[in-house]
Amino acid sequence: MTVSGRDELLQQRLGHRFQRPELLRRALTHRSYGAEHNERLEFLGDAVLSLAVSRLLFDRFGDSDEGDLTRVRAHLVREDSLHKAALQLHLPEVLRMSEGEAKGGGAQRASILADAMEAVIGAVYLDGGLEAAQGLVQQLFGEVITSTTAESWRKDAKTELQEWLQGRRLPVPSYRIVATRGQAHAQTFEVECAVPSLGKAQTGEGRSRRAAEQEAAQKMLALLQAEDGGRPGARD
Amino acid sequence: MTVSGRDELLQQRLGHRFQRPELLRRALTHRSYGAEHNERLEFLGDAVLSLAVSRLLFDRFGDSDEGDLTRVRAHLVREDSLHKAALQLHLPEVLRMSEGEAKGGGAQRASILADAMEAVIGAVYLDGGLEAAQGLVQQLFGEVITSTTAESWRKDAKTELQEWLQGRRLPVPSYRIVATRGQAHAQTFEVECAVPSLGKAQTGEGRSRRAAEQEAAQKMLALLQAEDGGRPGARD
Numbered sequence: 001m002t003v004s005g006r007d008e009l010l011q012q013r014l015g016h017r018f019q020r021p022e023l024l025r026r027a028l029t030h031r032s033y034g035a036e037h038n039e040r041l042e043f044l045g046d047a048v049l050s051l052a053v054s055r056l057l058f059d060r061f062g063d064s065d066e067g068d069l070t071r072v073r074a075h076l077v078r079e080d081s082l083h084k085a086a087l088q089l090h091l092p093e094v095l096r097m098s099e100g101e102a103k104g105g106g107a108q109r110a111s112i113l114a115d116a117m118e119a120v121i122g123a124v125y126l127d128g129g130l131e132a133a134q135g136l137v138q139q140l141f142g143e144v145i146t147s148t149t150a151e152s153w154r155k156d157a158k159t160e161l162q163e164w165l166q167g168r169r170l171p172v173p174s175y176r177i178v179a180t181r182g183q184a185h186a187q188t189f190e191v192e193c194a195v196p197s198l199g200k201a202q203t204g205e206g207r208s209r210r211a212a213e214q215e216a217a218q219k220m221l222a223l224l225q226a227e228d229g230g231r232p233g234a235r236d
Numbered sequence: 237m238t239v240s241g242r243d244e245l246l247q248q249r250l251g252h253r254f255q256r257p258e259l260l261r262r263a264l265t266h267r268s269y270g271a272e273h274n275e276r277l278e279f280l281g282d283a284v285l286s287l288a289v290s291r292l293l294f295d296r297f298g299d300s301d302e303g304d305l306t307r308v309r310a311h312l313v314r315e316d317s318l319h320k321a322a323l324q325l326h327l328p329e330v331l332r333m334s335e336g337e338a339k340g341g342g343a344q345r346a347s348i349l350a351d352a353m354e355a356v357i358g359a360v361y362l363d364g365g366l367e368a369a370q371g372l373v374q375q376l377f378g379e380v381i382t383s384t385t386a387e388s389w390r391k392d393a394k395t396e397l398q399e400w401l402q403g404r405r406l407p408v409p410s411y412r413i414v415a416t417r418g419q420a421h422a423q424t425f426e427v428e429c430a431v432p433s434l435g436k437a438q439t440g441e442g443r444s445r446r447a448a449e450q451e452a453a454q455k456m457l458a459l460l461q462a463e464d465g466g467r468p469g470a471r472d
Contacts, residue, residue, distance in 0.1 A: 039301060039302035040294065040300075040301070040302055040305065042302060043290065043294065043302040043305045043306060043309075044290050044291065044294050046290075047283075047286045047287040047289075047290035047291075047309075048287055048290075050283045050286060050287070051283040051284055051286070051287045051366075053283075054279065054280050054282075054283035054284075055280065055283075058276065058279065058280050064276075065275060065276070066275035066276055066278060066279045069276065069279045070279060073279075073283075130287075130366045200463075219462075222462065223459075223462050223463060226455075226458065226459055226462060227436075227459060
């Protein structure tokens with residue numbers, strides 16, 4: 001298929017026809033290919049995605065508190081969600097990168113695809129405004145969002161932390177209430193999540209013990225993943 | 237002054253007249269005051285702010301790479317910047333909170349004011365769309381952004397890390413190049429920032445040694461602050 005034929009197909013899949021097709025081309029260009037690469041668009045797209053997802057969640061979960069919404073948002077904007085979306089749009093077929101990068105399997109790397117996905121969202125925003133970008137994000141993540149409940153995501157933080165630790169042959173975390181505040185019917189719980197084998201503890205707050213545990217688990221996970229991501233080569 | 241007089245003044249300061257004034261009122265209501273509090277608006281406002289600042293930076297710093305833009309953005313959306321903006325708008329005078337919280341000085345707490353500032357940005361977005369919110373963010377942060385250079389922010393990460401450590405009577409960090417990649421004129425440096433007293437190391441990448449050091453320092457700082465923020469009471 002010709003390049004323009006592929007671009008045409010992609011624009012159909014995106015549900016957006018570009019006024020400035022050079023923006024789309026740039027979004028699909030890895031830095032190994034040349035100076036006109038997609039990293040600045042990725043920076044912008046990251047923020048566009050976050051707002052578009054926030055708006056979808058805000059409208060969908062009218063009863064959920066900020067903590068739940070933040071957790072679901074973090075889940076949706078993670079690399080693996082973006083990677084899946086990139087595959088759904090067949091981005092590996094249209095990415096431009098250096099020969100070396102391509103031979104090394106670059107077009108299949110989750111981090112490269114997730115970055116390109118964000119850049120495409122940024123390009124749609126620059127070309128068609130927030131509404132156009134919102135439409136794309138709705139198309140990519142809308143089904144996941146409408147088919148879920150805030151509770152089902154909340155379950156994930158503790159499970160995910162446990163799996164993360166088990167994957168590294170580390171003991172499971174422990175949880176304990178460190179404080180309760182307020183009156184009987186409006187109590188706030190503060191729970192500590194500890195991973196003694198790593199010498200780390202994080203606390204979370206919530207209207208129930210369960211919610212507080214989930215927040216603490218979420219923070220611990222974020223901390224461990226941040227540290228993990230800082231090691232050379234840990235991301236790929 | 238009457239409540240409506242104060243609301244009127246605030247809307248003048250915001251440069252936005254609300255179609256739905258209940259959104260503004262909600263944005264100014266701390267959770268201690270009642271069920272109709274501002275936390276969900278804060279969730280939304282956080283993402284609106286991030287996109288609005290990203291767009292300002294994207295347009296202003298046409299030559300800066302993603303790493304620099306991300307660093308400047310992180311700087312601008314921090315609690316202390318939001319706190320300053322809240323004071324500029326005189327938010328302490330219009331915040332609604334429980335008597336207990338008010339007597340405890342809640343209306344002066346940086347975290348409560350920063351959260352309310354985000355909630356107000358979220359309310360303006362819901363009421364008037366992204367353009368209205370973008371206008372407010374431009375008014376609050378535009379001068380800081382236009383009067384600065386990407387380099388001046390970049391300097392901050394290393395300095396800030398050093399100050400953070402010194403504030404805790406810890407030794408300064410050390411930096412060393414762990415890898416260089418690419419050809420002579422297009423090298424990428426990988427630098428490690430180590431804080432042996434805490435048993436921690438983070439790596440950063442950049443087109444120069446200096447840029448890589450800054451990225452490593454930024455990551456280390458984010459890590460240390462995340463751990464610090466996880467401790468009970470550390471935020472206030």
